[in-house]
Amino acid sequence: MESMNKSIFIPRETIEKRVKELGEQISRDYAESELIIVGVLKGAFIFMADLIRALSIPCRVDFARLASYGSGAASSGKVIMTKDIETSIRGRDILIVEDIVDTGLTLKFLVDWFRERNPRSLKVCAFLDKQGRRKVPFEADYVGFSVDDAFVIGYGLDFDEKGRFLPDVYIVE
Numbered sequence: 001m002e003s004m005n006k007s008i009f010i011p012r013e014t015i016e017k018r019v020k021e022l023g024e025q026i027s028r029d030y031a032e033s034e035l036i037i038v039g040v041l042k043g044a045f046i047f048m049a050d051l052i053r054a055l056s057i058p059c060r061v062d063f064a065r066l067a068s069y070g071s072g073a074a075s076s077g078k079v080i081m082t083k084d085i086e087t088s089i090r091g092r093d094i095l096i097v098e099d100i101v102d103t104g105l106t107l108k109f110l111v112d113w114f115r116e117r118n119p120r121s122l123k124v125c126a127f128l129d130k131q132g133r134r135k136v137p138f139e140a141d142y143v144g145f146s147v148d149d150a151f152v153i154g155y156g157l158d159f160d161e162k163g164r165f166l167p168d169v170y171i172v173e
């Protein structure tokens with residue numbers, strides 16, 4: 001962190017306001033449902049913790065662990081799942097919560113993986129979306145903020161495991 005040049009991109013107050021809006025929207029959309037929220041580790045853990053506390057409906061939570069970036073700022077192109085969820089999702093409403101959609105490879109992998117188990121519905125909420133960087137077509141159903149082509153850290157997002165703890169989002173220069 002000490003040696004990393006970074007500039008603030010999304011301050012915590014702006015994040016808080018947007019997470020509240022997302023929570024309200026999701027609560028309305030799933031008012032009649034028993035929602036299961038699946039967080040993608042590690043990056044999504046902070047966003048997910050805030051998002052579920054912004055909901056006015058009950059939910060269950062589970063986690064999957066996927067990785068493809070390792071220590072760099074570019075996707076290896078190979079998504080590895082090291083932990084699957086432990087909940088049966090057949091016939092259930094599932095909302096995947098992610099920190100960022102970049103190439104789209106991680107979420108494409110996870111959505112395909114879950115679809116085979118026949119959930120009743122499957123949607124994705126991403127805190128950040130880098131639309132311009134897709135290698136595979138992918139559209140999130142709920143998006144916090146759009147990002148241009150820049151590497152970002154903070155609020156759960158890391159560069160080589162550094163910076164996840166930062167309460168604001170920064171662009172790494």
Ligand SMILES: O=P(O)(O)OC[C@H]1O[C@H](OP(=O)(O)OP(=O)(O)O)[C@H](O)[C@@H]1O
Pocket residue numbers: 040041042043044066067068069070075098099100101102103104105106107158
């Ligand atoms: O759209 P993509 O190009 O696939 O990139 C997005 C994914 O990459 C990052 O995960 P990472 O592999 O760094 O694991 P982490 O969450 O443990 O940091 C991020 O948290 C997303 O899960």
Ligand code: HPA
Pocket residue numbers: 069100102150151152153157158159
């Ligand atoms: O900009 C990013 N920051 C952190 N992790 C990421 N994974 C994909 N893109 C990013």
Ligand SMILES: [Mg+2]
Pocket residue numbers: 043069070157158159
């Ligand atoms: Mg990472």
